[in-house]
Amino acid sequence: MGAPVRYNGGHKQSAYCRDSLSKHFDFVNVCPEVAVGLGTPRQPIRLVGAAGRVRAVGAVDPGLDATDALAAYAKHMARQLGDICGYIFMQKSPSCGVERVKLYRENGTPQFDTASGVYAKVFCEHRPDVPVEEAGRLCDPVLRENFIVRVYAYAAWQQLLAQGLSRQAMTRFHARYKYQLMANDPLQYKALGRLLGTAGQASLEAVAQRYFGGLMQALKRCATRGSHTNVLMHICGYLRRSLSAADKAELSGLILQYRDGIVPLIVPLTLIKHLFRLYPDPYIAQQVYLQPHPENLSLRNAI
Structure with a gap:
């Protein structure tokens, strides 16, 4: 929606959401990374691990682990957003990507496998019937x-x-x-x-x-x-x-x-x-x- 919440202080504004969908829908803006206290600008996080054991950790300092905080916030928002009728997530995000998010090894090298963002995965598990889509896929x-x-x-x-x-x-x-x-x-x-x-x-x-x-x-x-x-x-x-x-x-x-x-x-x-x-x-x-x-x-x- 144009809010400067990216790790570098930028945004990923969608003209389609802003100019077209906003005429028919009320948007609730959510950035889980900011909500759990990572701040803006901030050290970027990335997904590290293997299937079933994926963690969201700092790209520079692996000691920064936001996994549990993002998961807890997803559970909270699944209850809080009880009246929404759809959710548009941000593609490629380690917190909000629904699928095909880059997955890294402990040594920092990328894996062939991909994963879902921590927040998106937990939210969808708790609200499986809510229609979801990634912002980038709305171009199709x-x-x-x-x-x-x-x-x-x-x-x-x-x-x-x-x-x-x-x-x-x-x-x-x-x-x-x-x-x-x-x-x-x-x-x-x-x-x-x-x-x-x-x-x-x-x-x-x-x-x-x-x-x-x-x-x-x-x-x-x-x-x-x-x-x-x-x-x-x-x-x-x-x-x-x-x-x-x-x-x-x-x-x-x-x-x-x-x-x-x-x-x-x-x-x-x-x-x-x-x-x-x-x-x-x-x-x-x-x-x-x-x-x-x-x-x-x-x-x-x-x-």
Whole structure:
């Protein structure tokens, strides 16, 4: 967010977070290294050790060990940030990198293996369902869109819980997310449906916890052109009695152009939404897939 919290007193400001996402989200700024007292500027830390025994120690003075302090702060923030709907971590950071952070040997030479930042690893272990992504990976349009879909899904589930959990409410939620789940993970969509179908055999809270965990895991899998194409064709089936042969051919042609990488997803989606305004269908009208995030974020213009 532009705060000068790096070890050298600099920052890693993201123009995308600052200029685009901040119009739709409230940010809570967190720097665990500053929070545990390392200061700014400071001696940089790095990850040293092997799998399961990774420590965050000073790059100049290995006697500086921030591992336990960072882990404790992660546990604290996992409780403190109870109302967040997503977390953007800093890539390559020994505290905040989610994955692929450089790992060093005791003698200071880099290893082939990588690890997760100490703070990020512990935070994610305590809040496994919170959507997370690294700031650098938000430059990828597919990963960016996938992350924001998950953030809004997380928020929608929290709203459901606030309004009152019931089997009927979960069933309606699942129906709304049918095509989004089919785009991300069709097998998990069916598994979640079966889970809700047997909901009467377990406590409501247990089923809800399993469902939500499965939902977030399914949405974490990025949709592909093939899976999007399949969903678009399914949705178009609701228009088959309303469209002329020429209109059907135009719509199918646009979907196939998307499948072949000629046009972005927004092109067939725009026509589909226009046609459903002309020929409304109550089931399709409730589908999250058609608008899983604000239109002016333009997330589907580049995928």
